[in-house]
Amino acid sequence: MTKYTLFPRTAFGRDAAMIDQIGSATLSERPDFAIASVAERAGQGDLSPVLTGAAAVAVSEWQDGLGRTVFWSGPNQWFVLADHDRSEMLAAELKTELGDQASVTEQNDGWVVFDLQGADLTPILERLCPINLAEFGANRVQRTVIDHVGCFVLCLEPGRSYRLLCGRSFAGSFAHGIKTIMGSVAV
Amino acid sequence: MLIPHPLLGLRDAQEFTYLGDASLLNRPDGMAEGAAEALHDYLYLRDNPAGEHRELWFHEQGDRSWLVVTRNTLTHEITQVEFAADVARQKGADQ
């Protein structure tokens, strides 16, 4: 054994997750997710039922199953979220399950997950990204751009709860951009 | 402009990166006889039509698909959008 130990830090260089309430909206960092990306290998068909243990995941949607959230990220590609404490090795677990059917890549720390929650988030989101919110119901997901940062937006509850993922190195700018608009709308 | 993505519907052209003429799909075999001439034509001889144009767009801020978009360069009317991979596969099947 080496005598050195590594400690995890959040994308903001802290021990605890970032959380900020502005007006009636709250933006919170969720470092408790393990993340993996799964891409179907040639000719394997739709793997999403395997990932959820149930129904297939439709284009631009997410589904829960087997303690995971699986969302569509492109043709024959999915992102999988699971609890980090239980499944830090999520990518390895999935690779074991899927074998040569899929290419699996660890994304635990490639992306930062944020939850945006509040009484009425529409005025905030429509100032952040071009998603058509009227058609963006629960279980929908869209890759988009917020404040020049590419990201995924998942709708958990229309108008009240969304999950956002951005590249980890962008976390500071991304959160700053969102909080700026939360402040602008809160006045 | 709005590009009607085959899976995702209308998406703002701002989400895409433009490459150019879809003839870039027709890359000559670099090991074949006359490859230098063929690659010269592939690289440098392009049509620049005032009208219907098949061109490559990459959905960078979306599903990361390369698309073949048929667009009228005079009106910006888009008449067809296909996955470039499908077009390329079909081309392979045809040969």
Next chain:
Amino acid sequence: MTQSNRISGGLIDRDLPISFSFEGESLQGFAGDTLASALLANGKRLMGRSFKYHRPRGVISSGSEEPNALMHIGEGAYRTPNTRATVAELYDGMVAQSQNAWPSLAFDAMGINDLFSNFLTAGFYYKTFMWPRAFWEKLYEPIIRKAAGLGSLSMQDDPDVYDKGFLHCDLLVIGAGPAGLMAALTAGRAGAQVILADEDFVMGGRLNSEVIEIGGQSGSDWAKASLAELASLPNVRLMARTTVLGAFDHGIFSAVERVSDHLPLSQRAGRARETLWRIYAKRSLLCAGATERMIAFSNNDRPGIMQAGAMRAYANRWAVSAGQKVAVFANNDDAYRTARDLTAKGVEVVAVIDPREGVPDSPVQVIRGQVIHSKGRLGLKSVRVRKADGGVETLAVDALAVSGGWNPNLSLTSHQRGRPDWRDDIAAFVPGANLPVGMAVAGAAAGDFSTHAALHSGAEMACQSLEALGQPVTPANLPEAEDAPTQITPFWYVGEGKARKWLDFQNDVTVKDVKLAHQEGFESVEHLKRYTTLGMATDQGKNANMGGLAVMAEMTGQSIPQTGTTIFRPPYTPVSMGALAGRSTGKDFKPTRLTPSHHWAQRQGAVFVEVGQWLRAQWFPQPGETHWRQSVDREALAVRKSVGVCDVTTLGKVDVQGKDAAQFLNLVYANAFAKLPVGKTRYGLMLREDGIAMDDGTAARLAEDHFVVTTTTANAGPVYRHMEFVRQCLRPDLDVQLISTTDAWAQYAVAGPNSRKLLQKIVDPEFDISNEAFPFMGCAEITVCGGIRARLFRISFSGELAYEIAVPTRYGESLIEVLMQAGAEFDVTPYGTEALGVLRIEKGHAAGNELNGQTAAAHLGMARLVSTKKDSIGAVMTRRSELAKDDGLRLVGFESMGAEILPAGSHLFADGATQEPANDQGWLTSACYSPHLGKHIALGYLARGSDRIGEVVDAANPVEGKTLKARVVSAHFIDPEGARLRD
């Protein structure tokens, strides 16, 4: 003087008085006033000075087309120039100043320009200030710019903030007059997603300015009731104070909403001043109304002369009389409403002057004739009328309402080059057939001028728009409304009179200027515009274009439609630069990416540098170091002597997996990859198809079907896109999948002779990283610090024994702390990008400066790397004669012969050769001081460079007028055999 011209009625709130100041004078208005209406209420007719001649001017309109009443509003950094008083909603504490006048609005010294007007006609500066040429930029232009002009900037940073946003709808209705309201009601009741946008702060359009009835209610009451109904519909979004600026392809519109500009400063804190919306509309309906045009006559620009429609808008909506005694001059029946409405309000209307043959009945005296002159320099005193019977009469009036007819507001229909059609019956252009996709036009904007026609076309077009979307609608019953026909005889300017007849108030263009332009051959409307400036500046010709076209048509003997129009372009009205920038200003101009060691580096006092979006540590100053070179030299030497650590997370990482991953990389890289064993890393050169180097990096084979590819920091995005192009467009038959993992792993270079010893202290003991077990170019998935998974690559950018180690990013900050602790015994040194650069230049590794889009493999000395045994992107073109020729540029090293630095970018000449392009033999790409060699060195491309080792060349720096001598050496200043790497 307190609101001497305020009359009864109106839509202002008399219970809410508002204090403001104009030209330093404190004045009062009411809530609901615009700055223009409040000034008129206070008897202020003089509101500005004209652009060129500094003519005293008053307000001519009550809307966004206003050319004259342009103001500075606000103080200090908040001062906004060129604000139209007609759309500036009055707020408590507003400070307004006229512009383009000195020392005061009433006495403007530059008014002297007016006396020299004969010299200042169309194109005057092209003719007058031609010679000597050099004087233009230094003398003439600054003087002209100072004398002629609009408002001036505060020269301070904009203290306001601006938002942007995105909206989607089935139907965007632009303009909330009778047509727009009826359209929104029709579509809203049918359940469609509707946005109704209007530039005014009170919706209703002309309904608030006219005395008309709709369904037994006053027009403004009907508008209010309709708006209340629309507000109750969840599928309708009402956007007042929102100007639609442009119509773009496929139903995309830009619109600016004034969010807090109309509030007292104290209520603005934290709010955006404006929001710029990008609206995605499946269909759009333009209901933008019409703009009244003036008639040109001698001195028709006196303060007090205004549009007939504006004069009655001031009376009806704002309860303001434009004067005590007024007259009307018009060629159409519509303007008679002004006489009727003002009379009803108790204002004395002296006469209506009408040039037409048959004039309608009116309770006011009608004089058949024309206005031929006016008096009153700072405010109208009288007008002279030539009667049809030849007599002349002078009318003492202080306000004159003028109407030459109405122009449909069709700007947005021509933003995509749509050309309007001419309609004789209304003597105006209406939108043509080639509208932007999905757009329809209704109401006065379509030439449907009566209230009934507007309601009818609004409803009709809304139905058609929704039907086109597959949403059938039952048309609503229309309320009763007037349906007066348009009665007009075209009449553009009065022939009689020697004084100037103004067409374009904003740019001081007269009838004579247009005639002069014609005389000088500028007949095309586009030339006319550029030569005379007709139709430019903030009003974009909304007032003046038609008059100018009519005069040109007369001169050329063509009809107005034959003469044609200039094209309207976005924006419809002026837009603040701040709104276009949104929140992307200053540090927020682009996102900043932070490395895993960022916070740690901050604590070490690192100096940071922007590398694209990344912020990287440039060097780490230590106590006592006063110059960056001291820090950088120390860091670079420490790596060569013992061990250093540098955060290299910014390098792009692409995960390449699949059965055919190796075959795929074989195509993407110029060198061979198919036989790279698992557990090995290889340098890869990526070419563009034309043979030019695109990027370089490494590919590590973690498994038969799994590679991790690195790219340079700057090219991470483009290289990934290129790889996807190859995968999807060229070889969809291959089984390969790509995804970026740049941010997933914190990666550090651990470099120097003691690097292995350092790593052995943290790598878990079950992993043997001895030279034998883990040789140069090895790679492995390992664990460190008791089970944390890591990736280890034995690669070197510095030329020393070196590794790159990666851990999940959340452990990245902790890892560098551990490396510092564990490395203390070796004096481990963190190094930044500057030392990284020094080390790689000393080793002769190419980087961005060398891969600059001009260089091929041969130039880099890598011609033999490009495999001829396989097909790869760019391989064939690499071998074309010009790129492969033996006497081409080659990457070599240079040593300064003196003590001076060799500036990168210097061009190379043979020793003593004349420095001219024909003798240019290359250039220096990267330069630094090498602390290891103790001299200034550089890399560069030199013609036949590899054959010229030892030769002395001139490095010319013409920017500083310097030439330095440099000796050509191998690019590998350090350990050319690479023994250290393999140690």
